[in-house]
Amino acid sequence: MTTEPSARLMQGDAACAEGAIAAGCYFFAGYPITPATEIAEVLARRLPQVGGRFIQMEDEIASIAAVIGAAVGGAKAMTATSGPGLSLMQENIGYAAMTEIPCVIVDVQRLGPSTGRPTSPSQGDVMAARWGAHGDHPIIALCPSSVRETFDLTVQAFNFAELYRTPVILLLDEVIGHMRERVTLPSPEEIELVERPSTTVPPEWYKPYENFPADVPPLMPxxxxxxxxxxxxxxDERGYPTNRSDEVQPWLDRIFRKIERSLSEILLYDADGIENAETLIIAYGATARSARYAVEKARKRGREVGFLALKTLWPFPEEVVEHAAARLHRVVVPEMNMGQIALEVERVIGRHKVRRVNRADGEMIQPAQILAAIEEWA
Amino acid sequence: MARRYEVRLAGTGGQGAILAGILLADAAIRDGKNVVQTQSYGPEARGGASRAEVVISDGDIHYPKVLQSDIILCMSQEACDRYGGQIREGGLLILDQDHVSRAPTTRAVRAPLTSLARQATGREIVANVVGLGMLTALTGIVSREAMEAAVRDRAPKGTADLNLKALAVGFAEGERIRREAR
Amino acid sequence: MTTKQPFNKVKTPRESRVHERYLRHSKKFPNVWCAGCGIGIVMGSIIRAIDDLQLDKNDIAMISGIGCTGRMPVYVDFNTMHTTHGRALAFATGLKMVRPEMKIIVVMGDGDALAIGGNHFIHAARRNIGLTTIVVNNTTYGMTGGQYSPTTPTDAIASTAPYGHIEQPFPIAELAAVSGAAFVARSTVYHVRELEKYIAQAIEKEGFTVVEAVSYCHTTLGRINRWGTAPDMMRRLKEQSVTRRQADGMSEEEKQGLIVRGVFVDRAVPEYTQLYDHIIERAEAEVA
Structure with missing residues (x-):
């Protein structure tokens, strides 16, 4: 390894904050909570340096509300919290989905339920990110497994939010959020930025919820x-309340369609050694690192192990998993919870093929646990 | 897989175990190494067990936590009781003998880190950096220059000189122990 | 059959001119409010105040929460947002932070502003962020049918207090005053011109401003307590309210149950987004 002048030690939470700045985030509202507080602290200093605005609100409900309000004013906006705060934000995340207002919600997962263990990692909010807000709605959730990926996926979260007019949840965990790692950040010109769809039609013609050909109508601040x-x-298309079923269902169809038709852009993952695999490991977040370590050990022992590291958790990459596991009978799904993504994997490929490895005691899953699951079947 | 060097720095909240981990990780980057630093602590800012873990390698580091330590620095009895025995065969266990009286092995390296810090700088708070200096001199896991640069850049505002003095005392103590061991 | 006069020759009264200008043509009327409800009067007062101030409609946002009052923004031709229950001020705070030049009017009922949204109310006031807050105080939850609210009078009967209400009501104007608002006034939907004047003052004033508009609900709490019809409610507002000056000469006992109208606070306090501009200056200087 050579010394690059730009290589530096950076914390995951700080990389998230810097990713937000790089993505053009102009507004942040949040409430202190371990292990996400560092994101707010960095942005309180950094946002005004670039002409942006930071506010610490009275609670997490107010934080997500302010973020949506700022997004309506035209700003790229973000909040960051942990499990208890995510629970409080859910009603307004549903509001953002319903009103199609772009925003980014970072959840640095800690051990729950309830107050749980604030300084310990977990991946227990995966289903809360998908179904926490009541009512049917699509959502995008991304999950990084390194400091650099945290930076990249924060930028991506803003891009997806603006492009598809949707809330995007970025699921970190305490390990990734608090971990410091050697990282080289991309230069500004290497970062691809997306602005929300706009229009030049005269104001009197503008319909903020028009059944637009691209399924994402322009949003004017x-x-x-x-x-x-x-x-x-x-x-209805103008945004006025409606009780007409023939207006409600087409709208709902459209907001699902706008995500589904872009799956090839939205579904991010790393796949490796799938072709010859006898066993497949599917992992995400900090657990993907334990899994990668275990995969390399197992391969050294002569095992044919494939590895699928998911970066997009929602929408769930059904076809990707289906394809990767098509020839296989053994899929190991390690998670720092009692089995959440495993439910999706089981739904797609069948329960009998899946071996869960779970841990929800506030410690990372160790490579040995995953290795044992591989060996058990080998 | 490239060789991983795993370091655990443990003490009581407020002793600076995590800052020591950050400084070591920063120094490793200056030496062109790959590094990951993680931590574990209670919810309180002071008191309670606190530990930093640093994994240094020439290659990729997947699992970010310590599996079996090559080096452990214990700054409290509780930390030593908990982690002192989890060292790799042939690894290095450094104890601050001002805070640790019982050790799981007779082969531990003992030094009065807190007293050395106080004598050299008048401040016990930099005992963690004295320990880092010792660790650097005894293992060469990072270069002395990188460690100095990391301390200079990352020490809390206005304390760079104080911390560099503590680091020098640690280097000297490490050198002394090495010479005696030979 | 008389020939029609050219449109521009027709002398339109102020009311129709204002309605023509500020109510949405594309929105289907009538509105959701019961006949005789005072919320429409508050809406009229707001748009007349805006007309008096000659503000550009593009620069005005009206933001509401949930409840009868929460339905107001849909009818007016501004930038309008009907948010979640209790959170209108928090949404408005975000908008104000990124569009500080806009005049943002937040309309809420008493339940919206002081029960579920009570925390946001006191904190918005404490920050003194430039939002004009109109609280229509009907002392109940009207839309859900007359449950007791944070301003329901003690001893009143409510659908959730069938044996009488045992809690004390929040004094909205006084609460806003001690929380740090720059301007606070109270009037009623009977005293329309006064209400309109206070709303205009509140919109013009920089900082967090509050106008409480008392407007009883004859459909729910009024019916349950046999307070009478909509006109009876109006009579009640007229007879049971006094100005601050009148109240000054009265004992606490005499003031019991009376609505005290007037301006409670009008002070110069630095507005939040203007203070934040200084933060940006400081931060930019630090980088440079």
């Missing part, structure tokens, strides 16, 4: 001459 209505009630 408040204060720019496009006066319209936003509501958490089911609404």
């Amino acid at each position: 408040f204060g720019t001459g496009y006066r319209y209505h936003i509501t958490g009630l089911h609404h």
